[in-house]
Amino acid sequence: MKPAAFEYDRAESVEHALALLTEHADDVKVLAGGQSLMPMLNFRLARPGRLVDINGLGALASVRRADGMLHIGAMTRQAVMERSDTVRAHWPLLHEALSFVAHPQIRNRGTIGGSVAHADPAAELPVALTALDASVTVASSRGSRSIAMGDLYITHLTTCLEADELVTEIIVPPISPAAGSAFVEYARRHGDFGLGGAAVVLTPGSDGRCERAQIVLLAAGPTPLRVPEAEHALESRVIDEDIAREAAACAVREIAPTGDIHGDMRYRRRLIEGLVRRAVLTASHRAGLRSEAT
Numbered sequence: 001m002k003p004a005a006f007e008y009d010r011a012e013s014v015e016h017a018l019a020l021l022t023e024h025a026d027d028v029k030v031l032a033g034g035q036s037l038m039p040m041l042n043f044r045l046a047r048p049g050r051l052v053d054i055n056g057l058g059a060l061a062s063v064r065r066a067d068g069m070l071h072i073g074a075m076t077r078q079a080v081m082e083r084s085d086t087v088r089a090h091w092p093l094l095h096e097a098l099s100f101v102a103h104p105q106i107r108n109r110g111t112i113g114g115s116v117a118h119a120d121p122a123a124e125l126p127v128a129l130t131a132l133d134a135s136v137t138v139a140s141s142r143g144s145r146s147i148a149m150g151d152l153y154i155t156h157l158t159t160c161l162e163a164d165e166l167v168t169e170i171i172v173p174p175i176s177p178a179a180g181s182a183f184v185e186y187a188r189r190h191g192d193f194g195l196g197g198a199a200v201v202l203t204p205g206s207d208g209r210c211e212r213a214q215i216v217l218l219a220a221g222p223t224p225l226r227v228p229e230a231e232h233a234l235e236s237r238v239i240d241e242d243i244a245r246e247a248a249a250c251a252v253r254e255i256a257p258t259g260d261i262h263g264d265m266r267y268r269r270r271l272i273e274g275l276v277r278r279a280v281l282t283a284s285h286r287a288g289l290r291s292e293a294t
Contacts, residue, residue, distance in 0.1 A: 003041035007050040011057060014139065017166055020052045022141045025163040030054055032075060032114035035106050060113070060168055063087065070094075070172040074113025078125075079104065081112060091172060093181035093199060097128035100183065103191045113167040116152070119159045122193045122219040126153070128183055129170060130224040131199035131216040137169040144168070153223035179203040180287025182279040185218060186271060188262060194219055195263055196272040198251070200279040202234065202287045210234045210289055215247070215280075220255045220272050227251040230276065239284040248277035 011017035021028060027049035031037060040046040054060070060075035063084050070091055072081065081087055082098040101107055101115075101124050115125040116136060130149040137146050138161060152159050161167070175181075185197030197218030205211035213234040217225040230251035237243055257268040 001042055001044060004044055004047045006041075006048055008053065009050065010053045010055075014057060014059060014166070014168065017052055017054050017057065018139060018141045018164070020050075021164045021166060024050045024052075028052060028163065030117070030166060032117075033077070033110040034114075035102070035110040036114065036118045036120070054166070065090065068174040070174075072112050072170040072172070074111065074116075074167045074169060076112045078107040078110045078112060078115070082107060091132065091175065093128050093132060093183055093201060094125075094172070096181070096183040097124040097199065100124045100185045100187075100194065100197075106191075112170060116149075116170060117159060117161065117167050119153050119157050119223070121153075121156060121221060121223050121225075124183070124185065124194070124197070124218065127197065127216050127218045127224045128199045129172065130226060131181075131201055131214045132172050132175065133214070134170055134172040136167055137171065138165045139168045140165045146171075149224075150226060155222040175201060176203045178287060180283040180285065180289065182282035182286065184275045184279045184282070186275060196220065196257065196268055196275055198272065198276045198279040200276070200283040202239070202280070202283045202289060204287045204289050205236075208289065209236055209238055210284070210287075211236075213247075215251060215276065217251060217255065217272055217276070219268070220252070220257050225255065229253070234280065239280065239289045241281070244277045244280040244284070247280055248273045251276045 009020050029048040031051045031053040060073040062073040064071050065086050088095045134149045135146050181201045183199045185194040187194045199216045201214040203212040213231040215227050215230050230247045233247040233250045252269045252273045259265040
């Protein structure tokens with residue numbers, strides 16, 4: 001199929017893009033990398049009357065560390081961030097998550113802001129960024145605001161962004177150099193959508209116990225799903241195989257992942273439970289909280 005007819009505007013600046021979004025807020029989509037939007041247009045799952053192309057906005061394409069925080073411009077290509085030494089050294093969870101994103105051809109075009117705004121609960125970057133307590137800066141002709149990743153998503157492919165708002169930057173706070181993280185995912189073939197996954201960050205305390213845990217599930221619900229009960233099951237404890245199993249069981253106790261031809265709800269719940277256990281053990285090993293990963 002081919003897209004339904006639409007009008008096309010190429011934004012010359014951020015201000016120009018915001019003006020176009022304001023003028024056509026009732027029927028407009030933003031075109032960034034297009035790796036999710038273009039298939040939706042071709043299958044007519046999305047039928048906007050106008051596209052605003054922001055590919056020329058180089059001001060929104062950057063990865064930099066300032067005041068200890070990672071600042072990612074919304075138009076930064078996923079491949080650029082994947083190759084960033086700064087990301088690899090200081091936010092390894094993001095680097096690991098990016099290796100699961102589709103294929104190199106997709107990462108060469110796909111943008112960080114586009115993935116965040118698309119709001120697919122099976123997408124790797126929203127899950128990893130939620131686990132890292134990131135925030136999203138959005139702008140409109142009315143001004144700008146910051147939204148915590150945990151507050152951005154409402155349900156499948158739906159965010160709290162207003163129609164005239166544009167994602168401009170993602171900000172990731174620093175994590176302790178002693179922290180260990182892990183991103184795990186299972187797909188039928190590498191590059192396919194994940195049937196389940198988990199992002200885990202564990203920060204050790206001075207006594208060798210887990211001081212803080214952050215766990216977010218992929219493809220477990222309509223949004224990236226943080227599981228506080230599972231986090232609490234790890235905190236203030238020495239992590240071993242039994243503790244990891246306990247936390248994994250807590251993580252999936254209330255979830256109801258959508259089933260399909262690749263696996264029903266019960267299969268996906270068991271899959272995610274196993275992936276959480278694996279991620280906890282790997283992260284704890286990397287944080288020095290246990291002698292070896294399993």
